[in-house]
Amino acid sequence: MTTITAEEVKARLDAGEKINLVDVREPHENAEFNIGGILHPLGKIQTMQVEELEDLKDEEVIVYCRSGNRSGQACLILDTLGFKNTKNLVGGMLGWQEKYAK
Numbered sequence: 629m630t631t632i633t634a635e636e637v638k639a640r641l642d643a644g645e646k647i648n649l650v651d652v653r654e655p656h657e658n659a660e661f662n663i664g665g666i667l668h669p670l671g672k673i674q675t676m677q678v679e680e681l682e683d684l685k686d687e688e689v690i691v692y693c694r695s696g697n698r699s700g701q702a703c704l705i706l707d708t709l710g711f712k713n714t715k716n717l718v719g720g721m722l723g724w725q726e727k728y729a730k
Contacts, residue, residue: 629703632690632715634724637663648684650691652702653721657694661721661729665690670698673705685711692717692724 640647641663649665651658658667668681670693681689689711693699696719703714717724 629700629707629714629716631718633718634727637690637717638724638728648687648689650681650684650689650702652691652693652698657721661725663692663721663724665692670702673702676709678706678709681706681711685709686713688713688715690715690717693720695720695722 637647637649649663651662651665651667652670652673653667654669655667666680668678672678689706691699691702691706691714693702696716699720700716703716706714719726
């Protein structure tokens with residue numbers, strides 16, 4: 629696992645780059661605000677229910693949550709499951725909204 633900043637992710641999205649985003653928050657958090665990631669709550673990852681993410685094992689996967697804590701845990705678990713390139717979004721959606729929400 630490495631980290632990535634909101635600025636880096638936003639620049640890549642603004643450039644039209646296709647990136648693999650995984651939101652590990654709960655459905656109600658995702659409904660309030662999200663940046664387009666696949667919703668896959670941390671609880672599912674903790675119980676090794678990652679079938680829907682299997683195709684991303686060899687690709688870069690940017691994981692985010694509310695603040696960066698749950699996504700960091702998710703990255704560590706995904707790494708142990710054989711994911712090759714996980715990145716934790718530093719500051720999560722709180723940091724994102726602080727910078728970009730109007």
